[in-house]
Amino acid sequence: MMRLSAEEQAFQKQVRAFIRDNLPADIKYKVDNNLLLKKDDHVRWQKILGDKGWFAGGWPEQYGGAGWSETQQYIFDQENALAGAPFIIPYGVNMVGPVLYNFGTEEQKEKYLPGILSNDTWWTQGYSEPNAGSDLASLKCSARREGDEYVINGTKMWTTQAQYADMMHILVRTDDGGKKQEGITFLVLDMNTPGITISPIITIDGVYHTNQTFFDEVRVPVANRVGDEGDGWKIARFLLEHERTAIADTGAKSRGVAAIKQRLQVMEQERPGQPQNLLFKMRLAEIESELTAVIALEQRLIADWQAGKPVGYGASALKVRATELQQSLSVLIADLNGPYKAAYEVDYVDQGKVVDDPTPSQLASGGGYLYLYGRCASIYGGSNQVQRNIIAKMVLG
């Protein structure tokens, strides 16, 4: 078990109290009811955290962060999720931010970090392509050098929130010869640059989260390149390794378990002694025991990380188990709705308006959303089959 020092315990209390007192009720309503969060919800919450100095807590102080340790970051993430606050959108603060202060030039840091910190610049990512999903290294979107500019042609899939974004960080191919990993370069670009077309992708949940973005002769200054030409793969690996631990999002799962417990207590009061209730309790108990293991794995990895030890295949194991658990949790939440498992009021999920007395079909719709959107979890961030390949390769050599 992770042992917290006295300072860390005090920090935890402070975070808990702050979120309790400052989280807007309409945002908490959406999170508690498993409804879709919009850009405005995220920005509002992230700005509240920013005013407190806790938005980019993990960044070094010199760049405007709080210089949190891995443990502090973990405490914050847990408390944030447990309290029903929105998860932090990672594309700016957790992805391109650390890339910039680790690999960027002074000019780049000065130009981009303040907008990320203030949440006035919204970022999206451009990694996957139609034929480069879990096999990211085979990406084809090209950037040819013309004087002081790169000219981008091609397409990017799953550019989540691109419809709201001011900036994109993107992996492009600058060299076709040699090993495919070596010809990749990392750029940042302004989404208002001519030649960019955003085409919405409606996902399995009937909701608009993500896009395919097309690039037709899009001109980006060479000054927007982070690292050297051909450094893209190294940077992507740095960045995705961060994503793999964040993907566990165990705080949200603990909140889900607590919500189910509450719900089952109500069911027991309303219709005491129903055998169905015991079946649900057994399923919850199973999920709780699995969650205990996932949290332990996560905390062990964080401790190793903090001690500078290599985490090896642990990150892949965590991704697989955490996403599988997320899916079984969503099935249980949906099943609790009985016949209303069939209900899915997509407008209610999408608009997330606070309703004083939601109908049973509205209450159930969040469960449907969790289940449907949850199907993505075993696919994104490197599919669970690819994670298993990584593990096998590491063990077998």
Added chain:
Amino acid sequence: MSHLQEEDRLLIQEAVDKFILDNYPFEEKEKRLAELGQYGGHWGTFAELGWLMLPFAEEAGGLGGGIADVQVLLQAFGRGLIAEPFSEVVLQAGKALEFCAPESSREQLLLPLMSGEQRVVLAHGEVSADADFSAVTCIAETCAEGYRLTGSKRVVCQAGSADRYLVTAKLNNEPALFLVDAGSDNLERYEYLTIDTRYASDLQLDGVTVPAAALVATGEVVAEGVRDALLYTFAGLAAEVHGIAKNLRLMTAEYLNTREQFGTKIANFQALQHLLADMVIAEEEIASLAWLMSNVWEMEDSTERERLIRSTKARMCVAGRQLAEIAVQLHGGVGVTDELIVSHYLRRMVAIDALYGDSQQQLLWLAQQV
């Protein structure tokens, strides 16, 4: 089993295949949803082709088809994700009318349904929505005009497309079945989308007055008839699940043989081959269950029949959902898009599972028989 001549069955098969090809390209689902919103759809065609008469006895004016014949339609409806309320109107409500109504009024009650002139859906589910009658709390009382109904009915699938509801209630503590006009006073309907992008409604009956003639039947025959209509529906739906499972497997195999990652067709990865094999195994199970269901209605022993049907409902929904989840997973990113039919098959599987007792509820019923 089939009660029709082989050639008649083949005609049905050809007609339904042609119907889907002509009218149901998946790409036009948005348009279709809009049509369904207005409750247009293709109901007239269903009537013209005789599909609405298929499972009813010839004495009642039907074609006398058996479950195997209905399954020909339902398997195709599964494949095509046909959203017309066939199983709601013809199987749930139609069979409930046939099983419950006295012989003297049976044909007269079924005729408008079979001609397509009137759509009737069964409004039976309440807080717990099993096929059993024990959960019904809706109350019917006699009054000067006939009867007065009070209660609520939950998740009535496709209620918005119905002219009448077939409402279960307790009359003098006895099971009773009423035909209630959709436009009745004191009847509120709250409609919502379902996970398979169809519609369901919750009905609130606050003293809905119906004439004496609205009472279809009363007594134990109602409890048994409604339960049997739902069991009959489950038996038919096994074919719909099979249609979905088969198409998902075909599509997924084709995708694995087309999609390239890591410099090779992804069909070459053993991990994915095994997942496809798991789909095939599930499909085999589901095909077998559909086959088992095709002549389950001819069984003498109704207790054993119920056990088999509920086992099938539980297993086909678990195996079907797992199969559909694998199909989504193997399609990767495109599997979780709205654009591809794969995600819609999964969504339909969830809706079928939720219908009148999901797999856990069916298993609980089975466990309680031990």
